[in-house]
Amino acid sequence: MALVFDVITNLFRKRATVLYPEERKEEPGTFRGVLGFERSLCIGCGLCWRVCPASAIEASRDEKGARPVFHLDRCIYCYLCVEVCPRKAIKASSRRAPAVEDKRKLEVS
Ligand code: SF4
Numbered sequence: 001m002a003l004v005f006d007v008i009t010n011l012f013r014k015r016a017t018v019l020y021p022e023e024r025k026e027e028p029g030t031f032r033g034v035l036g037f038e039r040s041l042c043i044g045c046g047l048c049w050r051v052c053p054a055s056a057i058e059a060s061r062d063e064k065g066a067r068p069v070f071h072l073d074r075c076i077y078c079y080l081c082v083e084v085c086p087r088k089a090i091k092a093s094s095r096r097a098p099a100v101e102d103k104r105k106l107e108v109s
């Protein structure tokens with residue numbers, strides 16, 4: 001009998017969960033999201049890939065020299081690279097990393 005009472009009561013209660021992804025709660029102001037990279041600002045100093053504790057930044061070469069490639073599947077969102085970049089080429093954001101089947105889609109370059 002108690003079970004039936006609980007079921008009926010819960011039918012009229014306000015939902016405690018969110019219907020994700022149709023409904024999304026706003027991230028708190030301190031939320032650390034995926035990195036953005038403005039390649040034109042980068043001077044290839046290498047500080048970001050030297051400081052990254054998760055080895056999530058790989059150096060790749062182009063016609064201008066070495067440039068970072070960010071592997072967001074390894075990133076721990078410590079933002080050390082954001083702090084250390086002398087050109088402010090790496091940007092913090094509040095965007096969540098998308099769910100992907102192929103982790104190469106989580107590369108930022
Ligand atoms: S936020 Fe931290 S873990 Fe992620 S790429 Fe930058 S230094 Fe590496």
Ligand code: SF4
Nearest residue numbers: 042043045046048085
């Ligand atoms: S620290 Fe900044 S300027 Fe230096 S290589 Fe990384 S992104 Fe480029």
